[in-house]
Amino acid sequence: MQEIPLSNGSANAHQKFTCKINNQTLTFVVQYLSYLEEPAWSMDIYQDGTALAMGAMLVPGCDVLQNYSAGIGRMLFVGDPVTLDNLGVDNHLVWVAE
Numbered sequence: 001m002q003e004i005p006l007s008n009g010s011a012n013a014h015q016k017f018t019c020k021i022n023n024q025t026l027t028f029v030v031q032y033l034s035y036l037e038e039p040a041w042s043m044d045i046y047q048d049g050t051a052l053a054m055g056a057m058l059v060p061g062c063d064v065l066q067n068y069s070a071g072i073g074r075m076l077f078v079g080d081p082v083t084l085d086n087l088g089v090d091n092h093l094v095w096v097a098e
Helices: none
Strands: 002-004 013-019 024-033 039-045 052-055 075-078 093-098
Touching: 002 013
Parallel strands: none
Antiparallel strands: 002 093, 013 024, 024 039, 039 052, 075 093
16 A cells, blocks of 8 residues: 655645556646536546546545556545645545555
C-alpha cells in the first residue's frame, strides 16, 4: 500500500505530478470541478503519455479505478467527502496491488 500525494487549496485546483508506483512512473492530473452542483475532484492517470484513466472521480469509500482496465492495481479514496481545502488532509488516495 502506498499513499498518493494530493495537494489542496485554490493554488492546487489544477495540479499535475508524477509518482512512482510499483516500479512504474505515473503522471497524475487532478482538477477541482467547481461548476458541478456539488463541487468535486477529478483525476486522470497517464503512463508514458498513454491515458490509463480519465475523469476518475475522487469519491470517499470507492476504488476510483474500478471502472477502468488500467492494469496498475487499485486506488482507494478514503476519508471525508472532498472540498477545495481538505483534499489530502481529511481524505487520502492509496494504491493497493491487485
